[in-house]
């Protein structure tokens with residue numbers, strides 16, 4: 801079974817914080833607008849939820865990458 805990893809394109813992220821509003825245990829926008837991802841590894845159980853957060857990012861800055869191994 802594969803795991804997935806959350807990746808952020810920092811050139812695209814505008815720090816709006818939609819992702820944080822959906823899962824603030826994983827996503828946090830610092831005071832300076834920098835996104836911090838607290839745990840970037842996603843298992844199959846959470847894949848659908850995190851995928852919907854990825855799709856909700858208005859800047860298309862998030863990606864869920866497959867971790868081979």
Ligand code: SF4
Pocket residue numbers: 808812813814815816817818819820827829835856857858859860861862
């Ligand atoms: S929703 Fe997208 S643009 Fe907004 S903080 Fe999260 S990754 Fe960045």
